[in-house]
Amino acid sequence: MNKIPILKMGDFLLVTVQVDLYDGLALGLESDLVGMINKHDSRGVLIDISAVSIVDSFMGRILGNIAQMSKILDAHTVVVGMQPAVAITLIELGLPMTGVHTALNVEKGMELLKEKLLPGAYLSNEPDDSPE
Amino acid sequence: MIVLNKEIISIKTDQDAVFLRNRVSEYAKKIQMGLVNQTKLLTAASEIVRNMLRYAGKGEVLCEVLSQSVLQTGIRLTFSDKGPGIKDVALAMKDGYSTGKSLGIGLPGTKRLVNIFEIASQPGKGTKVTITKWKNG
Numbered sequence: 001m002n003k004i005p006i007l008k009m010g011d012f013l014l015v016t017v018q019v020d021l022y023d024g025l026a027l028g029l030e031s032d033l034v035g036m037i038n039k040h041d042s043r044g045v046l047i048d049i050s051a052v053s054i055v056d057s058f059m060g061r062i063l064g065n066i067a068q069m070s071k072i073l074d075a076h077t078v079v080v081g082m083q084p085a086v087a088i089t090l091i092e093l094g095l096p097m098t099g100v101h102t103a104l105n106v107e108k109g110m111e112l113l114k115e116k117l118l119p120g121a122y123l124s125n126e127p128d129d130s131p132e
Numbered sequence: 133m134i135v136l137n138k139e140i141i142s143i144k145t146d147q148d149a150v151f152l153r154n155r156v157s158e159y160a161k162k163i164q165m166g167l168v169n170q171t172k173l174l175t176a177a178s179e180i181v182r183n184m185l186r187y188a189g190k191g192e193v194l195c196e197v198l199s200q201s202v203l204q205t206g207i208r209l210t211f212s213d214k215g216p217g218i219k220d221v222a223l224a225m226k227d228g229y230s231t232g233k234s235l236g237i238g239l240p241g242t243k244r245l246v247n248i249f250e251i252a253s254q255p256g257k258g259t260k261v262t263i264t265k266w267k268n269g
Contacts (some may be wrong), residue, residue, distance in 0.1 A: 020153065057179060
């Protein structure tokens with residue numbers, strides 16, 4: 001069975017979708033991601049869809065679901081790299097991508113995630129050797 | 133109206149939807165359809181195939197390349213299944229209505245994405261959806 005790989009990068013999970021999505025694959029990604037957030041105590045999820053040529057109502061809903069599920073598990077989701085034609089189509093289709101944070105590319109997405117976690121993330125990463 | 137090319141693709145699993153999208157995308161590239169129109173057509177096809185798989189389990193898609201005049205070429209997709217059909221087509225075409233658990237934007241959304249949208253359904257016999265997208269539509 002095909003699967004979309006999920007990479008762990010520190011506090012974040014990185015997903016780059018490089019294949020054509022179909023319903024089963026998208027559902028698999030949803031459950032895998034939620035499992036990985038739980039397993040690694042991840043604080044953020046970055047989904048790169050720059051290689052995805054179409055997003056229809058089902059896949060759009062899965063992206064929304066992932067964002068909501070990870071929010072309940074205290075992780076932020078950022079979807080990056082959506083192709084302009086996909087964005088046009090999504091809006092004309094009438095899909096409200098509410099609750100999904102977006103950024104133009106992976107770099108900006110990472111910045112956004114770090115900003116969101118600024119207080120917690122930076123404190124936990126720094127060694128606690130401050131003089132009393 | 134001249135039909136330049138014809139192909140029938142049978143749909144049995146959700147992975148066949150990927151195959152269909154790739155074939156349609158090849159045809160669209162061949163007639164030099166713009167990227168936005170291509171994406172709209174493929175998304176529309178994806179929506180209808182999902183409905184077909186969900187409610188009828190399987191079906192087939194007739195894929196045709198049309199030429200109406202020298203300037204106007206396009207792609208017509210005919211989705212037919214022998215599923216349970218739609219009781220009230222007008223209601224199914226309304227935004228936000230769904231008998232399943234989905235958002236209810238599939239059919240009305242698809243209509244917005246293509247140039248010509250036709251739907252015929254007989255309860256108990258099946259559904260036939262035809263969508264046409266012009267190259268410069």
